[in-house]
Amino acid sequence: MTAGESAWTLHAAAVDRLRASYAAIPSGQPVRLAKKTSNLFRPRNATHAPGLDVSGLDGVIFVDPKNRTADVAGMTTYEHLVDATLPYGLMPFVVPQLRTITLGGAVSGLGIESTSFRSGLPHESVLEMDVFTGAGEVVTTRPGEELFDAFPNSYGSLGYATRLRIELEPIRSHVALRHIRFDDAGLLAKTIAMITETREYGGEQVDGLDGVAFEPGEYYLTLARWSDHPGAGATASDYAGQQIFYQSIQQRETDLLTTYDYLWRWDTDWFWCSGAFGAQNPRLRRVWPRRYRRSDVYYRMVGWDHRFHIADKLDKRAGRPLRERVIQDVEIPVDQLPEFLDWFDAEVGMRPVWLCPLKLRRREWPTYPLTLDTTYVNVGFWGTVHVGPGREDAPMNRAIEAKVHELGGHKSLYSEAFYDRETFDRLYDGAHLAAVKQTYDPDNRLTSLYDKAVRRQ
Numbered sequence: 001m002t003a004g005e006s007a008w009t010l011h012a013a014a015v016d017r018l019r020a021s022y023a024a025i026p027s028g029q030p031v032r033l034a035k036k037t038s039n040l041f042r043p044r045n046a047t048h049a050p051g052l053d054v055s056g057l058d059g060v061i062f063v064d065p066k067n068r069t070a071d072v073a074g075m076t077t078y079e080h081l082v083d084a085t086l087p088y089g090l091m092p093f094v095v096p097q098l099r100t101i102t103l104g105g106a107v108s109g110l111g112i113e114s115t116s117f118r119s120g121l122p123h124e125s126v127l128e129m130d131v132f133t134g135a136g137e138v139v140t141t142r143p144g145e146e147l148f149d150a151f152p153n154s155y156g157s158l159g160y161a162t163r164l165r166i167e168l169e170p171i172r173s174h175v176a177l178r179h180i181r182f183d184d185a186g187l188l189a190k191t192i193a194m195i196t197e198t199r200e201y202g203g204e205q206v207d208g209l210d211g212v213a214f215e216p217g218e219y220y221l222t223l224a225r226w227s228d229h230p231g232a233g234a235t236a237s238d239y240a241g242q243q244i245f246y247q248s249i250q251q252r253e254t255d256l257l258t259t260y261d262y263l264w265r266w267d268t269d270w271f272w273c274s275g276a277f278g279a280q281n282p283r284l285r286r287v288w289p290r291r292y293r294r295s296d297v298y299y300r301m302v303g304w305d306h307r308f309h310i311a312d313k314l315d316k317r318a319g320r321p322l323r324e325r326v327i328q329d330v331e332i333p334v335d336q337l338p339e340f341l342d343w344f345d346a347e348v349g350m351r352p353v354w355l356c357p358l359k360l361r362r363r364e365w366p367t368y369p370l371t372l373d374t375t376y377v378n379v380g381f382w383g384t385v386h387v388g389p390g391r392e393d394a395p396m397n398r399a400i401e402a403k404v405h406e407l408g409g410h411k412s413l414y415s416e417a418f419y420d421r422e423t424f425d426r427l428y429d430g431a432h433l434a435a436v437k438q439t440y441d442p443d444n445r446l447t448s449l450y451d452k453a454v455r456r457q
Contacts, residue, residue, distance in 0.1 A: 007061045011073055014056025015130075015138060015162055021053035022136045031134065031445045033160065052132075057162055058102075060084035068168040069127065074104030074161035082263055090168040091259075093125035097266040098295045104161035108154050109414055110368060112329070112378050114208035114224060117196045117357035123152040124361045125167040133159040134441025150436040153368035153428065155413060157449040158440055172226040174236060175208070175262040177255040179248075182219040185338035189377075191221065192357050193334050196375045208262075211355035212249055216345045219355075220249050230256050237261075240268045240290060244280055246352065270295045272352060273382055277301050322391040323384035326350060328400060329412040331358060331376040336407040340379065343403055348396060354380035366429045367449075368410060376409070394418055413453040424450050 025031055032051045057075040064070065065088040072081055078092070079099035085091055092103075096111035105111075106122040107129070119125065128142045131151065139159075141148040151158055180201075182188040188211070195201050195209055201223055208224030230236065236258050239245040245265045248255060257265065269279065277298060278284045285293075326348065332340045334357070344353070356378040364372050385396050398418050404411050405427065411417070417424070424430060433449060 007059070010056065011059070011061050011163065014054075014073065015132075017053045017056060018132060018162065019136065019138075021050070022132075025050055025052075027443075030447055032447075033156070052160070054160070061163065063088055063090070063168075065090060068170075069165055070168055071163060071165050072103050073163060074129075075102050076104075077102055078106070079264075082260070085168055086171070086260065088168075089170055089172075091171040091263070092122070093119040093167055093169055094122045095263050096122070097264075098270075099264060099267045100296045103164055103166070107161060107164065108151055108156060108158075110153055110412055112356050112358060114210040114222075114356065116378070117192075117209045117359055117375075118199060118207075119169075120359065120361040121152065122166075123365070127165045127167060129161045129165070130163040131159040131440075132162050134437070134443070134446040136445075138162060139440065146436055147440060149365065150367055150433055152365050153413065153449075154433065155449055155452055157433070157446055157452060158437055159446065171259055172228040173259060174227045174230045175257050175259055176225045176227045176230070177257065177262075178204075178223040178225075179250075179253055179255070180221045180223065182221070183217050185213075185219060185341050188219045188221070189334050189337045192337070192355075192377060193375050195221075195223070196334075196357055196359055209357050212246060212352050213341055213355060214250065214352045216342075218250075219341075221355075222249060224262065226259070227256075239265055240293060242282065242285060244269055246272045267295045268293050270298045271354060271380075271382065274298055276383075320386055322386070322388055324387040324391045324394060324396050325383075325416070326385050326396050326400070327382045327415045328397070329378055329380045329414070330400070330404045330409055331370065331378055331411075332404065332407055332409040334375040334377050336409070337377050337379075340403065340407055340409070344379070344381070344400075347399060347403075348381070348385060350381050350383050350385060354378070356380070366432050369427075369429060370410060413449070417453045419454060421450060421454075424454060 022031065033054055054075045057073040058080065059073050059076055060081055061071040061073060063084055068090060070085060077100050078095055081103060082091060082095060094111060094113050094115050096106050097113050101111055107126060111122045128140060129148070131139050131141060131147060133139055139147060147158065182191070195206050199206055205225055206223045207226045209221065211219065211221040213219045234256055236256050237243060237248070239261065245268065274280055279288055279293060358376045358378055360370055360372050364370065370376060387395055394416065397416060401411060401418060419427065428449065430450065437448065
């Protein structure tokens, strides 16, 4: 048996275990994944029901360098996926910024990164996938088919991807960066639109594009160019060590990273959120083991805070108002970006915020209805805001939802949402999603998208 045949055999055995775990869940009990890690920020009601066994579905089954494709198990993290493709000089079209995001999760829950201005979202480079449905069946589906087209942004309400065949693109050994500062949000937006259209800036090719808004009047775009020729004497920066990537954006105009370090540049410090745990303090950073400077470690630490209410106790002791958790990614049409940033600075005041341009590759998708010919900018902000006794009503999150949709944008559902059912169905094509769910989950074994995203089930 060859290594390739062995990988397929192991994958088939993992799917069999998944089926067996499904059969063991009593009728009427919710069907969920028995999964140790997550990148969701939606609290949900506790359940003691057994989960689906997906323990064998983390691995790359086969890389085809000639056709630039890979067959990948659905629970494979992008960290493991990249480890398998980079030796061939290949990478997925879009590599979301955190190591433990899974391929299946990015396709069903929408991922994004700096190549999204030219390559769209992760599901747009999927050629086919096997989906384990609420009926306990594995269905192979391809673009243009009902299940495939409704799957992006379904968050497990239609089933779980067990295998995906994805396109890969060539990548080089290094990435050269330019950090361009803007004082005016209008010029920033126009430059994003221009680069998205031409894929170049100042006569130089742009392969990756994202940015940071540090303060009103201090905006940066980071332009990435794949490179095999870093130049004589050039040394790649190390942002998994003592240096911190987001701080370097303000400190230098150009930079050089290995491709591997570029892909995970945001993971080491969870963008800038590691500062909340002291990981950016130079003294503490020197003794913080390098292997623990990663997003999943910080995610677990957030879980400890939620469990023991550490921040609330400290705020109470200091006499500060209660905090509302504001963790969101929203897509704003590029021409509305200046208005949104001005509003956000005035009403929310959270800084920095991440800026990641996005344009669909070929077509529109029903359950996250972005417009094909529109350039959007993903604005990501993750933290807390002191709001006082009204925290339980989520006033800041509700205001953000209203503003986003006033400007013709959309909001990702990986975090908390507060829409009423009618609004939610209008924004996320609820009627169509329900019809597809009835076909592939006729007994409603899987939790609906609204119940997951809003009702915390």
